[in-house]
Amino acid sequence: MTIQFNNETFRDDYSFSNSDWAIKRFPFPFHEDSYMYSVNMEQHRGGPAGSVYEKRFDVDEHYVAEMRDRALVLADDPLRCQSLPHMTLAGWDLLELIMVSKSEDYPDLFELHRDGNRWRWVNKPMGIDDTFTFLDETTLPYGPMEYITRQAQGDFCVLDQRDDMLWMDAGMVTTQADWSLDFDIGMNFFEWHAPVPLAHEMGIFQRALKFLLNIQQGSPARRLNWTMTVNPLLDTSPENYHKWGIQKTSLTPENLGAKQHLRVELQTFFRLPRSNALVFPIRCYLCSFQDLMTMPKWGRRLHRVVRDLPEELATYKGFIDNRPMMLDYLSQYDDGLSTSRGIWPDLETEPPLQR
Amino acid sequence: MSKFQFPQSIKSRPVYGTLAPQPGKAHLMIADAEGAEALLDLAEQDSTIMAQAHIIFIPKGTDFSDKLRALSPAQFYEGPTYEASIQRIRHVLEHAHQGLQVYLAGTEGLMGQAQNEAMQAGIPHTSIQTEHRGSVARRMQCVHCKGITEDVLFDPFVCSHCGLNLFVRDHYSRRLAAYQGVCIDAEDPGNIPDPVELYS
Amino acid sequence: MSAAPQKTKSGAEQIEVTVSAVVPVNDLVTRFEFSRVDGQPFPTFSGGAHTVVIMNDDGRRRMNPYSLMSDPADTSTYAISVRRDDAGRGGSLFMHTQVKVGDVMTLSYPVNLFSLDLRARKNLFFAGGIGITPFLSMIAQLERMNGNWELHYSVRSADLGTYADDLKTKYPNNVHVYYDDQSQSIPLTDLLDGQPLGTNAYVCGPKGMIAWVHASAKEAGWPDAQVHSEEFTAPQPGKPFEVRLCKSDMTIKVGENESLLEALEREGVDAPFLCRGGACGQCETTVVSHDGEFIHRDHWLDDDQHASGTKIMPCVSRFVGASLLLDR
Numbered sequence: 001m002t003i004q005f006n007n008e009t010f011r012d013d014y015s016f017s018n019s020d021w022a023i024k025r026f027p028f029p030f031h032e033d034s035y036m037y038s039v040n041m042e043q044h045r046g047g048p049a050g051s052v053y054e055k056r057f058d059v060d061e062h063y064v065a066e067m068r069d070r071a072l073v074l075a076d077d078p079l080r081c082q083s084l085p086h087m088t089l090a091g092w093d094l095l096e097l098i099m100v101s102k103s104e105d106y107p108d109l110f111e112l113h114r115d116g117n118r119w120r121w122v123n124k125p126m127g128i129d130d131t132f133t134f135l136d137e138t139t140l141p142y143g144p145m146e147y148i149t150r151q152a153q154g155d156f157c158v159l160d161q162r163d164d165m166l167w168m169d170a171g172m173v174t175t176q177a178d179w180s181l182d183f184d185i186g187m188n189f190f191e192w193h194a195p196v197p198l199a200h201e202m203g204i205f206q207r208a209l210k211f212l213l214n215i216q217q218g219s220p221a222r223r224l225n226w227t228m229t230v231n232p233l234l235d236t237s238p239e240n241y242h243k244w245g246i247q248k249t250s251l252t253p254e255n256l257g258a259k260q261h262l263r264v265e266l267q268t269f270f271r272l273p274r275s276n277a278l279v280f281p282i283r284c285y286l287c288s289f290q291d292l293m294t295m296p297k298w299g300r301r302l303h304r305v306v307r308d309l310p311e312e313l314a315t316y317k318g319f320i321d322n323r324p325m326m327l328d329y330l331s332q333y334d335d336g337l338s339t340s341r342g343i344w345p346d347l348e349t350e351p352p353l354q355r
Numbered sequence: 356m357s358k359f360q361f362p363q364s365i366k367s368r369p370v371y372g373t374l375a376p377q378p379g380k381a382h383l384m385i386a387d388a389e390g391a392e393a394l395l396d397l398a399e400q401d402s403t404i405m406a407q408a409h410i411i412f413i414p415k416g417t418d419f420s421d422k423l424r425a426l427s428p429a430q431f432y433e434g435p436t437y438e439a440s441i442q443r444i445r446h447v448l449e450h451a452h453q454g455l456q457v458y459l460a461g462t463e464g465l466m467g468q469a470q471n472e473a474m475q476a477g478i479p480h481t482s483i484q485t486e487h488r489g490s491v492a493r494r495m496q497c498v499h500c501k502g503i504t505e506d507v508l509f510d511p512f513v514c515s516h517c518g519l520n521l522f523v524r525d526h527y528s529r530r531l532a533a534y535q536g537v538c539i540d541a542e543d544p545g546n547i548p549d550p551v552e553l554y555s
Numbered sequence: 556m557s558a559a560p561q562k563t564k565s566g567a568e569q570i571e572v573t574v575s576a577v578v579p580v581n582d583l584v585t586r587f588e589f590s591r592v593d594g595q596p597f598p599t600f601s602g603g604a605h606t607v608v609i610m611n612d613d614g615r616r617r618m619n620p621y622s623l624m625s626d627p628a629d630t631s632t633y634a635i636s637v638r639r640d641d642a643g644r645g646g647s648l649f650m651h652t653q654v655k656v657g658d659v660m661t662l663s664y665p666v667n668l669f670s671l672d673l674r675a676r677k678n679l680f681f682a683g684g685i686g687i688t689p690f691l692s693m694i695a696q697l698e699r700m701n702g703n704w705e706l707h708y709s710v711r712s713a714d715l716g717t718y719a720d721d722l723k724t725k726y727p728n729n730v731h732v733y734y735d736d737q738s739q740s741i742p743l744t745d746l747l748d749g750q751p752l753g754t755n756a757y758v759c760g761p762k763g764m765i766a767w768v769h770a771s772a773k774e775a776g777w778p779d780a781q782v783h784s785e786e787f788t789a790p791q792p793g794k795p796f797e798v799r800l801c802k803s804d805m806t807i808k809v810g811e812n813e814s815l816l817e818a819l820e821r822e823g824v825d826a827p828f829l830c831r832g833g834a835c836g837q838c839e840t841t842v843v844s845h846d847g848e849f850i851h852r853d854h855w856l857d858d859d860q861h862a863s864g865t866k867i868m869p870c871v872s873r874f875v876g877a878s879l880l881l882d883r
Contacts, residue, residue, distance in 0.1 A: 079501070085674075086673040086674040087673075089673065089700070160673070161670070162670075162672055162780075163780050180498055180535075182501070183496070183498060183526070183528050183531065183535055184528070185530060186528070186529060186530040187367060187528070187529070190366040190367075191366055191367040192367070193366070194365035194366040194367035194368070194525075194526060195365060195367075195524075195526055200365075200366065210836070214829060214835065214836070214837055216567040216568070216664055216666055216829065217567070217568070217598055217600070217664045217665055217666075218567065218568035218598065218664045219567065219568055219664075238498045238499075238535075238537060239498060239499055240499075241498075241499070241537065241538055241541050242499055242519060242538035242541045243541075244541075245538070245541030245542045246541060246542060246544065248542055249542055249543070273598055273599040273600055273601065273627075273665070274599055274600075274601055274627065274696075275601060275673065276601040276604075276667045276670040321542075377776060378773070378774055378775070378776050379775075379776030380748070380775075380776065448752065451752050452748070452749050452750055452751060452752060453747065453749075453750040453751070453752060453753075453754050453775070453776075453777055453781070454747070454748070454775045454776035454777060455752060455776070456776055476752050476753065477674075477676055477751075477752040477753020477754075478752060478753075478778060479778045479780040479781065481778065481779075481780055482778035482779070482780065
């Protein structure tokens with residue numbers, strides 16, 4: 001299908017919206033009626049047709065608007081994109097991975113023509129047609145990582161692998177769940193996850209690290225993570241927290257369904273060939289509570305998950321103060337019926353709300 | 356003098372040790388104030404390393420310089436401030452060779468900044484020894500304006516650059532040699548708790 | 556699992572290849588070059604990577620890891636060099652005596668457990684004998700990046716100096732070869748002295764050489780994190796033993812000439828692996844109970860873990876005793 005790109009904003013008037021198609025394919029992150037940390041990794045080798053898992057790098061109706069928002073963030077704060085000097089080769093690896101994947105997966109939108117190291121890249125939705133020399137930084141307007149991630153949805157962390165450890169040594173981070181690349185760049189896997197409660201004690205990060213260190217070329221992996229955001233704000237950065245934090249207090253029972261968004265990260269992991277680095281794209285999907293409630297199964301389940309989430313997690317994810325109001329809203333959509341396993345909405349088989 | 360025991364914390368918070376002599380052909384020692392005592396203890400363990408030692412000391416009003424000089428290091432430099440010593444530290448590191456041992460002692464701010472210089476010069480942080488002595492004040496970065504506020508002893512505190520009220524996190528960046536300060540009243544403007552002394 | 560769980564297959568992805576050249580390099584070493592059956596380019600890789608070669612030895616599946624020695628940027632071919640080990644379990648002998656041009660074989664995707672630290676100001680390579688192979692791809696990579704490197708290569712004799720002459724001709728200023736039969740040896744202490752800060756050392760060769768480089772560097776005050784080594788342990792034959800597998804609910808026999816990992820695979824028990832040489836940690840297996848002695852040969856578990864008797868690496872380690880119960 002040809003994607004109709006939305007003309008929308010993720011700031012100020014927040015004109016962002018999801019089409020019915022986007023709601024239906026939203027990566028709802030809860031496969032059962034409760035949530036706890038787990039190393040929920042699986043192979044990233046496609047998925048159901050039309051789902052966000054189908055392509056290596058999902059492109060959807062928000063693509064052009066998200067790239068416009070990224071350009072605004074970078075103009076305001078160029079430190080959101082940084083690469084330590086030894087990571088340039090990994091940047092080229094990433095550029096190649098994205099260009100090859102997108103041109104193969106979306107031939108109507110992207111083209112890559114290669115003649116030796118002479119490459120021509122066509123990005124139709126963004127109106128880009130550039131010719132450059134692969135592995136020669138002087139032929140691109142930005143470094144290779146910045147160049148390609150200004151044209152790819154989601155944040156990108158490029159992790160160097162040394163001494164059986166991963167190091168956050170490069171990244172493009174403008175749609176983050178409240179962490180700062182400028183502060184965390186250069187940290188190891190345990191250090192940049194240091195502020196996450198409970199998971200260290202549960203051994204989650206030791207197990208996750210072991211898994212990630214062994215991700216091999218040609219065998220990418222993926223998992224989902226989630227948090228909550230008031231308003232469809234992509235740039236929930238610590239840098240701007242003093243500006244957006246106040247929005248969390250703007251919820252009312254009347255506006256909650258429209259303003260409160262479930263924020264889901266599709267995290268994927270690819271081994272990069274020349275540098276042996278690991279790239280960790282973090283793609284952010286937003287969906288308002290009222291749109292989620294159009295799927296009866298998700299309505300029932302979201303209520304139960306939010307209700308039963310341990311206090312530390314609700315605090316860490318930043319919605320402890322709003323949880324009572326969220327539950328008042330969500331409980332209207334929970335009739336107590338059981339839900340089918342798995343994340344898919346199962347519209348054909350799950351009964352409508354019984355009240 | 357007794358050493359301060361920092362409470363257990365998150366994984367990004369540095370953990371300091373006790374300086375111990377290591378094999379090497381050159382020894383670079385950088386200390387401020389009471390950090391001098393850690394160097395004196397180090398020399399007591401093995402005085403022979405002093406023949407290849409370069410001590411850079413910032414007294415900050417203390418009177419340890421004569422005692423350090425008495426260790427007869429190959430080179431001794433007393434700097435009025437850390438900032439004034441940076442060019443010298445960079446020069447030494449630039450011309451150093453593999454096998455150089457780096458010993459840092461004193462406040463977190465000094466150790467963090469000197470460690471960063473040594474890392475930039477190519478020494479893995481895991482091979483740089485540190486020992487905390489003296490003030491427990493922190494070097495803080497404001498995550499909003501990126502400005503550094505030195506010697507923070509109270510939580511919350513006011514950013515010396517942008518004036519926001521910040522709370523003190525344990526999240527620490529080796530690259531910035533600073534802890535993270537985050538706006539405390541973003542969700543409730545003007546509601547700023549009374550400052551409390553760190554570790555009190 | 557968050558969605559659509561898929562069964563994970565053990566090992567890296569595989570590539571069907573045709574043997575395009577078999578080139579004897581000297582009395583002990585032969586080079587094998589491969590092209591892809593499907594005509595596609597090979598994946599590029601990073602210097603120091605290896606591939607696992609899957610051999611069909613008269614119905615018996617052998618899987619041996621070999622360093623990729625070809626230029627990582629050359630996607631038309633992969634090459635490995637195999638040293639004949641007459642006392643080994645037969646993988647290298649199979650390669651030397653059975654494999655010929657035109658044969659179809661299977662290689663794993665590249666896996667790198669010995670990669671360059673790209674921050675290094677300078678790279679100091681120490682190779683012993685067939686340990687030269689990972690450095691060949693590293694050198695190719697660094698040459699493209701204008702990297703700073705130096706190779707110190709110890710060989711038995713000029714006749715057995717695998718690629719020594721080629722390297723000296725190509726890089727006369729970077730390559731230093733030392734001949735055992737002329738009583739030459741690497742002047743390690745001198746070489747470790749006076750290197751610029753941020754130099755990284757890499758060693759690949761016999762066990763003793765690796766230990767020597769690590770110990771000398773430590774003595775010279777080098778940071779551990781800047782001394783890298785790769786040592787693949789070939790599984791050694793040993794007394795047959797029996798293993799009870801809890802999860803699979805079966806008892807299997809490990810023969811004299813096969814590893815525990817190979818026995819698991821033979822019985823259709825899926826066990827993860829990458830290096831098959833005790834280095835990567837993928838096949839780590841929990842011991843539920845045991846009555847007997849372990850013969851640990853891996854570099855993955857630490858001494859305490861070895862002593863605890865709670866973990867075993869089935870790719871290289873064995874067991875002697877009355878009973879062994881594993882969580883597989």
